[in-house]
Amino acid sequence: MTTTLPTTDPRSGTTRDTGIEPTSEAQVGELTAAAAEAFSALRAHPRSWRAGLLRALADGLEARRADLLSTAEAETGLVASPRLDGELTRSAYQLRLFAEAVEEGGYLEATIDSAGDTPMGPGPDVRRMLIPIGPVAVFGSSNFPFAFSVAGGDTASALAAGNPVIVKAHGSHPLTSRASFEALRDAADAYGAPSGTIGIVYSQSAGATLVADPRVAAVGFTGSLSTGRILLDIIEKRDRPIPFYGELSSLNPLIVTPGAAAARGAEIAEGLYASFTASTGQLCTKPGIAFLPRGAAADEVVSALVERAREAGAQPLLNSRIHEAFDDIAGRLVSDGHARSLVASRAGEDGFTVTPGVLEIDARDMTAAVTEEAFGPLIVLARYSDLDEVRTGLTAVPDSLTATLHAEDSELDDIAPLATELQDLVGRLVFNGYPTGVRVSWGQHHGGPWPATNSAHTSVGITAIRRFLRPIAWQSAPEALLPKELRDGFDAIPRRVDGVLRLAGSTR
């Protein structure tokens, strides 16, 4: 008799059985074989068909909104409205935005070099385009059961690129994973997509089998550094390595200048509090460390944060593992990191609930011991006398997804060098705002140097699609064997012809 997967309500800590059986090794093989078959079938469809598929998936998700929200609420402890509701809207929006990009076609990077004389002698006709990479394995995160899980950005970008997807259901929300998968699969079936277009596996062991499967061409992952390393180890043992797109860990330093603290301290305290406690502090872009100047203005920011944290009720963390780790790390930051505890985080009475914590340290005393990511509602306030102390403190901060600067216009000359230096440490620089709440758009970049991500790629925004494509060049190809987008006279997408970029519809 196979044990089925459990699910736990983090608000109460109550565990029950889902009836979902772990996927066997043989079943994983069947799924990847079906995905490989679907890959061939998908390639025969034009981009317009694929854009339609993405929109059908968005509609399919929204048609089951009520059921998905209640399932996710009970498994994640995140509130159905506005939090999970907004997240599901984001998943659907993401699919529809990617459909636009697929139709627009610029992402193909279509390039034509005509045959002819060059300074190197006669050159052959060379035409380049991005093509889908093959079946993609997607491992979602616990903290975004929709936008970074089964129906999330990795799934959307892999499908937009033209690949089949096999998701690994998250152990922390198996029922939400299954319900999301069924919504997507039913919509794909109704649209007429090949049956292997979307698959799902359950259990860590099935996930490991999936990553090792030779038919899998890339892995998208959002989660912890430790699990990321396990998957990387599996990939390194494959005969043929494949790209691993991991979004792993981030501390997201935020810096408040003296001018900003003086001009709008109360506003910053409010915004910062909301940002580090949103979703019980379980956002990859949570500001985990804030540099505040010494002095009365910033003291008031600290007081306001302390007051809010003291008054806050307990909110649930996602699961027992995160709950234990949070407690553990919060303690270590004080004992090993020598941070002063201004408000100690307390465990609530029910389930995995906790209250927010606020720590303080001198920026110049910062060490790696105080910059461990505490996934939950905790912030370290680093007090500084001048920007050189901020620089000293930053050397102990691991590279991150984001850095944030709060500064007044009159201070821009002073902070310009620091803003340039911050570019080397992060993937997104936020000014006078908060890093949480990542806009899904054409220009977004959600990535950063290791350990924020392991590559120069984004997991949010249109260019996330690029991860699941690879370039190929055709040399002197007969017109009939070229993709439509590379044929002479095709003008429905932007193309670069003989080095010159042309817009769609260009008659040149």
Next chain:
Amino acid sequence: MTTTLPTTDPRSGTTRDTGIEPTSEAQVGELTAAAAEAFSALRAHPRSWRAGLLRALADGLEARRADLLSTAEAETGLVASPRLDGELTRSAYQLRLFAEAVEEGGYLEATIDSAGDTPMGPGPDVRRMLIPIGPVAVFGSSNFPFAFSVAGGDTASALAAGNPVIVKAHGSHPLTSRASFEALRDAADAYGAPSGTIGIVYSQSAGATLVADPRVAAVGFTGSLSTGRILLDIIEKRDRPIPFYGELSSLNPLIVTPGAAAARGAEIAEGLYASFTASTGQLCTKPGIAFLPRGAAADEVVSALVERAREAGAQPLLNSRIHEAFDDIAGRLVSDGHARSLVASRAGEDGFTVTPGVLEIDARDMTAAVTEEAFGPLIVLARYSDLDEVRTGLTAVPDSLTATLHAEDSELDDIAPLATELQDLVGRLVFNGYPTGVRVSWGQHHGGPWPATNSAHTSVGITAIRRFLRPIAWQSAPEALLPKELRDGFDAIPRRVDGVLRLAGSTR
């Protein structure tokens, strides 16, 4: 007393001392520190300055053409003209072409999403652009002492992206490496580039130290799978992994249809012979295996190849290691691979010289034992009865940089499915031509699935620059802190604004 590096003339096998000392660990550290300093300085220069630098480097190389060619001829055994002369021209051309791309600016992928209402609520202003990744370590290949070595494509693309470069001198051509470096460095100095813009290290141990150095942000490598793996192992042990762009190994299958064999067998024999013996068969795009149909027409192709190979004189391989490996692998293909030796490759009397070899096998009998890459003038002819036998044979062929199809127009319907399948195995599909001779252009792609390369990136052509860039997004940034290319009203480069691609100079 330090032993200095030796150099060997592969035509005679004579070894002499270069007087070049291996770079010490401390010296490597000084070079990477200088590169890190140069990185900051380089970022302060506009793109037009960098384009000028690339052109100055091209001029600097060409000014020393005679010296570079004679040095390289004695170290590689490749003939000065046209082979090395053309290669130096290519290195210079590459730098100048990359200068054009830097000026054009499309490679920056500048993208602006204006602040405003979105279906997800109000969105902040987000602007994305690619920025240089940091100091790049470049390991060149033995077979292209100019175009894929110190002055080669990796150096050109890393510099074009805005990064300093530290090259590792190739042990097989240390004097050419030094002379190339000095030509580049002197030109860079005269242009006014920061002193750490280009550096060089000598010895394998110094190369290993370089890859492990925390200041190095990426590695470009062209060479053997075994050396590539050694560098990857070093990278995996770093605290912070960095991208490794390796171009490693390739068999480059070529398929001749019955129609092509009948219509132009003699021409194909001539082209194929030239392609697999060019540069003594030491090209990464050498067709190592050719599928020929059974029957009289292809028998004549085989006879013509055999005749040419029998009559050929011995040509030098690049070094003793390649010489030994070639002899070893050629023998194994017959003994373990059960290929029939039609013309056995013979060692010449002098140095590392060899004559070409031709083997034959039935396509349906092909195994991994016969598809090992023999770096040198050897080709395996795989005879087939129908395209399914070609497919069977191809399953034993490792994924490659290129695949080539020779077919008549009347056969296109028949071979179309095979042409599609080949896309999954290679990075470039060549029709009715030969894979050797890679055009340096906007649309070129020189890469392929593992083990051809380890990523979806190219090492030839304009998009090679992309390897040494990373994206970053600015959110709600004050105009003064944005790069010029992302400011309002800037129209000197193509940009995507609110999802719409705009050409340079567009007034929209």
